[in-house]
Amino acid sequence: MLSRPHVRSEDTMNRFVKFFALVLVALVSVTCGVSVNTSDTGNGGTADVAQEVEVVEEVAEVDKVEVDNHPSECDFDGDCADDGILCTIERCDNGSCYHTPNHVACNDNNACTMDECDLQAGCQQKALTCNDDDPCTADECLPATGCNFSHVNENACLGLGDECNQAKCVTGVGCQFFPVLCEDGELTTIDMCVVGIGCIHQKVKCGNGFSECIASSKCASVACVDGQCVETKTDCDDGINCTTDLCDSNGLCQHLPMDGMCPSDSSVCTEAKCELYLGCGQAQVSCDDNNECTNDFCEEGKGCQNEKIPGCCLDEGDCNDGNPCTGDICGPDHKCFYAPPVCEDDEVGCTIDAAEPQGSLCVCTHKASDAICGQGLRCRETVGCVPCLVTADCNDGNPCTDDYCEWSDDGNKCSNNKRCDWGGQICIPDAEVQNGYRCENDPIWCDGDYKCDDQNPCTDNKCVDHVCTYPGVVCQAYGLCQVAECNPTKGGCIQNDKCDDENPCTDDSCDDSTGACTNLTVAGCVACDTHEQCPSSGTQMCGGSSLAISYTGECEAWGHRCRTHEYVCSSDACGTGYCNSETGSCAFQEKCDDGEPCTDDACDYKNGACTNLPVPGCEACDTHEECPTLGTRVCTVTGKSVMYMGECNIWNNRCHYQEDTCKSNNCQNGSCNPETGQCVYQDKCLPDGNPCTALCNWDDGQCNQLDPWCN
Numbered sequence: 001m002l003s004r005p006h007v008r009s010e011d012t013m014n015r016f017v018k019f020f021a022l023v024l025v026a027l028v029s030v031t032c033g034v035s036v037n038t039s040d041t042g043n044g045g046t047a048d049v050a051q052e053v054e055v056v057e058e059v060a061e062v063d064k065v066e067v068d069n070h071p072s073e074c075d076f077d078g079d080c081a082d083d084g085i086l087c088t089i090e091r092c093d094n095g096s097c098y099h100t101p102n103h104v105a106c107n108d109n110n111a112c113t114m115d116e117c118d119l120q121a122g123c124q125q126k127a128l129t130c131n132d133d134d135p136c137t138a139d140e141c142l143p144a145t146g147c148n149f150s151h152v153n154e155n156a157c158l159g160l161g162d163e164c165n166q167a168k169c170v171t172g173v174g175c176q177f178f179p180v181l182c183e184d185g186e187l188t189t190i191d192m193c194v195v196g197i198g199c200i201h202q203k204v205k206c207g208n209g210f211s212e213c214i215a216s217s218k219c220a221s222v223a224c225v226d227g228q229c230v231e232t233k234t235d236c237d238d239g240i241n242c243t244t245d246l247c248d249s250n251g252l253c254q255h256l257p258m259d260g261m262c263p264s265d266s267s268v269c270t271e272a273k274c275e276l277y278l279g280c281g282q283a284q285v286s287c288d289d290n291n292e293c294t295n296d297f298c299e300e301g302k303g304c305q306n307e308k309i310p311g312c313c314l315d316e317g318d319c320n321d322g323n324p325c326t327g328d329i330c331g332p333d334h335k336c337f338y339a340p341p342v343c344e345d346d347e348v349g350c351t352i353d354a355a356e357p358q359g360s361l362c363v364c365t366h367k368a369s370d371a372i373c374g375q376g377l378r379c380r381e382t383v384g385c386v387p388c389l390v391t392a393d394c395n396d397g398n399p400c401t402d403d404y405c406e407w408s409d410d411g412n413k414c415s416n417n418k419r420c421d422w423g424g425q426i427c428i429p430d431a432e433v434q435n436g437y438r439c440e441n442d443p444i445w446c447d448g449d450y451k452c453d454d455q456n457p458c459t460d461n462k463c464v465d466h467v468c469t470y471p472g473v474v475c476q477a478y479g480l481c482q483v484a485e486c487n488p489t490k491g492g493c494i495q496n497d498k499c500d501d502e503n504p505c506t507d508d509s510c511d512d513s514t515g516a517c518t519n520l521t522v523a524g525c526v527a528c529d530t531h532e533q534c535p536s537s538g539t540q541m542c543g544g545s546s547l548a549i550s551y552t553g554e555c556e557a558w559g560h561r562c563r564t565h566e567y568v569c570s571s572d573a574c575g576t577g578y579c580n581s582e583t584g585s586c587a588f589q590e591k592c593d594d595g596e597p598c599t600d601d602a603c604d605y606k607n608g609a610c611t612n613l614p615v616p617g618c619e620a621c622d623t624h625e626e627c628p629t630l631g632t633r634v635c636t637v638t639g640k641s642v643m644y645m646g647e648c649n650i651w652n653n654r655c656h657y658q659e660d661t662c663k664s665n666n667c668q669n670g671s672c673n674p675e676t677g678q679c680v681y682q683d684k685c686l687p688d689g690n691p692c693t694a695l696c697n698w699d700d701g702q703c704n705q706l707d708p709w710c711n
Contacts, residue, residue, distance in 0.1 A: 073097055076354035076365075077340070087117035089340055104331040111146035115333075136169030164193035176277060183251055190223065218251030242274035269298035292334050293318075311335060325355040325362035350379035378412075386412040399436035400427035424466070444468050458486035480515030503527075504560040524549035526562040531555045534562035540584030546571075548579045548586045574603035596620070597653035617642035619655040624648045627655035633677030641672045641679045666701030 073096050074080050080090035080097035087105040091098045101117035106124070108115060113125040130139045130147035135156045137149045157167035157175040170176045182191040182199035189201040206213050206224030213222035213229035222231050236245040236253035242261040246254050255276060262272035262280035270282040287296040287304035293312035299305050312334045313319050319328040319336035327339030341355030343364035350373050351366040368379035377385040378393060388394050388405035394414035395403050401416040420427040420439035430438045445466050446452055452461040452468035459470040475484035475493035482495045499510040499517035505525035509518045523543030528534050535541075537553035548567040556563050569577035569586035580587040592603040592610030598618035602611045616636035621627050628634075630646035641660040649656050662670040662679035669682045685696040685703035696703055 076352065076356065076367075078352045078354035085117075085119065085122045087123050088119065089338075102337065103335060104333065104337040107331070107333065110143045112141035112143050135174055162195055163198040164195050170277065173278065181252070190221065218249065219247035238277070240274075240277070240279045242280050243276070267300065268303040269300055324357050324360055348379075348381065348384050350385050351381055380412060383411050387414050388412050399429045442467075456488055457492040458488050479512060481510035481512055522561070523547060524564060524566075526551075527560055528555040528562050529560060542579035542581050542584055544579065546578055548584060550584075572605065573608035574605055615654070616640065617657060617659070619644070620653055621648035621655050622653060635672035635674045635677050639672050641677055643677075665698075667696035667698055 074092035075095070077090055077092045080092055080099075082090060083099050085099065087102050088099040089102050091100050099119060101119055103115060103117050106115040106117050108125055110125070112128050114128055116124050116126070118124050128141055128147065130141045130149070132139060132149045134149070136153055138153045140148050142148050153169065157169055160167035160175055161177060164180050165177045166180050167175050167177055180193050180199065182193050182201070184191055184199075184201045189203055192200050192202070194200055203212065206227060206229045213224060213231075215222045215231055219234045220231050221234065222229050224230070234247045234251065234253065236247050236255070238245055238253075238255045240255065242259070243255040243257050246256075248254050257274035257276050259272055259274050262274050264270075264272045265282050267282070269285050271285055273281050273283040275281055285298050285304065287298050287306065289296055289304075289306045291306065291314075293309050293314055294306040295309055296304070296306050313330035313336050314334065316328050316330050319330050319338070321328060321336075321338055323338070325341040329337045329339060331337045341362060341364075343353040343355050343366075345353055346366045348366065350369055352369050352372075353364060353366050355362050356365050357363075366381065368381045370377070370379050373379050373385035377387060378389045380386045380389065389412065391404045394405050394416065396416050398416070400419050402419055403414065403416050406413050406415055418427065419437060424442050424445040425439045426442040426445075427437050428440050429436065446463040446468050447466060449461050449463050452463050452470070454461060454468075454470050456470070458473050460473060462469045462471065473486050473493065475486050477484040477498075478495055481498050483498045484493055484495055486492055487494050497508070497510070498515065499508045499519065501508060501519050503519070504527040505522050506519040507522055509520075510516070511518075524541055524547075526534060531554055534553055534555050535551040537551065539551045539553075541549050541551075543549045543566065546569040548569060550565045550567070552563045552565070554563045555561070567586055569579050569588075571577045573591075575591045576589045578587055578589060579585070590601065590603070591608060592601045592612065594601060594610075594612045596612070597620040598615050599612040600615055602613070603609070616638045617634060617640065619627060624647050627646055627648050628644040630644065632644045632646075634642050634644075636642055639662060641662055642657045643660075645656040645658065647656040648654075660679050662672050664670045664681075667684055669684060670679055671682070672678070673680045683696060684701060
């Protein structure tokens with residue numbers, strides 16, 4: 001097991017100061033090209049960082065993850081791409097790139113975490129578990145020192161005893177029960193403990209006079225036996241063979257453990273030990289040599305062993321990797337750390353700044369890398385990325401250009417000059433001739449505009465640098481509402497309406513002052529080129545909520561629209577006009593229609609006032625079956641006789657009937673009989689119903705004398 005020496009906090013701080021000082025010295029040595037020995041020959045070089053936890057650290061060799069097995073992937077560490085993990089160091093080894101974990105970079109200065117560098121996730125801090133399996137110790141971890149088991153957990157055994165047996169913690173054992181001492185220091189009392197009650201102190205009296213019995217010392221007790229005081233010495237024997245038992249001046253028993261009284265088990269890794277309350281046992285021999293770089297343990301037959309931990313260091317002398325370009329440092333975790341070299345940037349973006357060992361010195365180099373430039377560019381060490389370094393870099397694949405690379409202090413550039421570039425000559429690629437090209441007369445060569453007429457009114461004929469060019473004619477619009485274009489078939493520039501959307505079913509307009517366009521959709525419009533594409537004559541449809549459209553079946557040739565007649569569905573005080581979507585014609589929604597079939601609805605067209613008068617004798621219906629049968633008669637409230645026809649009028653949803661007004665005349669009074677529903681007539685001059693009583697004059701309704709001829 002690793003040893004656990006106690007080191008003062010100021011020693012730990014000195015070690016961290018020394019660690020960072022060594023990093024600084026390493027960086028300075030690389031920059032200056034000087035090999036520096038960072039070994040510490042003073043007493044502080046082997047100081048151990050305080051560790052309060054016994055932990056077996058397996059120190060493995062540095063992990064390496066190969067990035068690419070392709071040969072010659074790199075020549076220097078600087079050729080290796082950064083993997084984005086802050087705690088890894090990029091290394092080039094035998095032409096391949098590796099990422100080496102730097103666990104020191106993950107140190108969070110917290111002794112309660114185990115710090116390591118993960119090649120995928122970066123720095124990881126795992127919590128240290130502190131547990132000594134002893135319930136009587138408070139397990140805790142202190143960030144400055146680590147695990148601590150020195151504090152006794154006094155509350156661990158609470159509630160386990162009773163009034164006469166007290167439970168206490170015994171380190172390394174756990175909860176133990178001890179009898180409660182009821183000794184009150186009085187020689188004249190008998191002290192005892194009763195479970196459920198506790199300590200009792202009973203006065204000892206003896207003899208006829210009940211005199212008190214007094215013990216000779218605190219290590220004796222008295223009792224009254226047969227009327228006599230009898231003294232008994234205190235028995236302090238604890239039953240443990242390896243303890244010396246005695247009673248002190250206070251009358252309390254003391255038990256002194258004597259290791260020499262315990263037999264040995266003949267093991268070189270244990271020693272005899274007398275434990276209070278337990279007796280003889282065997283304890284492990286301590287093999288701690290106070291060296292952080294040894295694994296201390298006891299081996300049977302050999303005794304204590306102190307094996308050196310691979311990779312562990314006490315000072316920088318243990319960390320020499322033989323490379324003058326790295327700073328050899330022993331970290332506070334006793335692991336070697338090799339600070340990477342740092343070379344001054346030459347401020348050329350396409351060079352690789354790297355440190356190379358040359359004997360005992362470290363020399364910075366700056367090598368050009370075309371790969372950094374990319375996009376076909378080359379790296380010039382003193383300038384940066386340039387298009388070319390040699391003539392071959394400027395080859396454009398055209399035999400009719402003279403290619404070469406021009407150098408200057410500011411950079412390089414390619415030149416590709418035309419061949420045969422003199423009056424009236426052009427270069428023709430020809431693989432059959434020696435140079436791969438030949439010079440011929442140029443058919444488009446000119447010495448004036450007059451030789452460049454292409455017979456196109458929409459181009460300007462120009463001779464520029466002895467070459468005919470034909471730039472397009474630029475046409476100017478007359479106003480904001482016109483768009484000018486050049487039309488060869490129409491002889492040149494023409495003016496088009498800017499707002500024409502070429503949709504026959506929109507009315508297009510333009511604001512001359514702003515050029516803003518408006519394209520309003522024409523209601524009910526149908527685009528056409530022939531009459532056959534139009535709805536047939538008489539077809540109607542709605543062009544809006546109050547517009548009815550009727551088609552004539554004709555196509556207007558000038559507008560490419562089907563010809564229509566439009567009707568506005570007007571409204572007034574008594575209703576609203578609308579277009580019926582089912583018929584495509586105007587309809588009128590009566591304001592005063594109450595929806596009741598048996599009312600006569602009327603409207604005053606001056607003020608829109610409604611009246612809804614009930615129709616006497618009316619029966620509402622939707623089918624014939626809902627109406628009274630044929631011949632049924634009833635009297636109305638107005639005294640009329642109504643006979644139903646057994647049919648429903650589908651136009652007004654009323655049962656069809658015939659009406660008799662039961663109208664009176666000069667000689668008869670007409671009325672409706674409510675029992676039969678028929679009209680009956682009563683003679684005015686025959687109130688008693690006797691026709692022989694009087695006669696009635698039908699002309700004036702006057703009653704005359706008795707009829708002499710009536711029997």
